[in-house]
């Protein structure tokens with residue numbers, strides 16, 4: 488697990504074990520808000536141990552940004568005194584899908600053996616909710632796209648966006664909706680930002696943010712254009728393998744190259760979608 492600070496009071500923890508998943512913590516003397524867990528218990532426990540060692544407030548809230556296992560499978564490791572918080576849509580998705588996803592993951596991943604799903608019971612149904620802890624306001628907002636239940640958390644005082652999978656080195660929409668994704672990315676331009684903590688990979692600094700948002704929206708547009716062309720020419724699915732992530736304007740390097748797999752999955756999902764629409 489890698490640990491860094493993006494402001495005086497915000498810590499970011501990045502998994503060494505799986506896909507550079509990030510979790511974050513907003514730390515005050517009166518309490519700590521944690522955003523997401525790490526994929527495996529061993530790293531989530533290391534994060535909790537570190538936060539407790541700071542001698543600041545206790546962990547008060549754990550916010551889940553969306554239902555995917557790599558961000559929620561550590562929920563069960565938090566004390567019962569910690570309030571688990573998420574959007575209503577996330578609660579529903581976790582009840583419906585997360586237990587099956589975890590069972591499936593356990594078959595191939597010994598590190599998940601002890602993991603169990605713990606679903607948040609504090610939910611909000613509007614587009615936005617604000618948690619107040621100490622002198623910090625953490626604004627959680629619905630940003631569908633990566634999944635239907637995706638949210639981001641904005642720390643107003645620090646101008647830091649804990650974006651989870653709404654901002655990744657490549658937008659990954661296989662479980663969500665690429666149209667909503669573009670709207671959600673576009674809406675991020677309204678925030679006043681010093682940095683963005685992505686759900687996977689490096690923290691984005693102020694100067695990098697406009698380009699990151701622009702290139703993600705452009706990626707979605709270019710991918711649509713290119714896959715549409717392949718579908719219209721009646722070409723088979725295998726042609727998609729020749730459509731590289733570079734062709735769509737994103738680097739193939741982040742997440743140790745895993746972005747290329749995410750890109751390929753995007754292309755296949757979009758192809759199926761367009762074929763469906765064409766009857």
Ligand SMILES: [Zn+2]
Nearest residue numbers: 553555633652
């Ligand atoms: Zn995800």
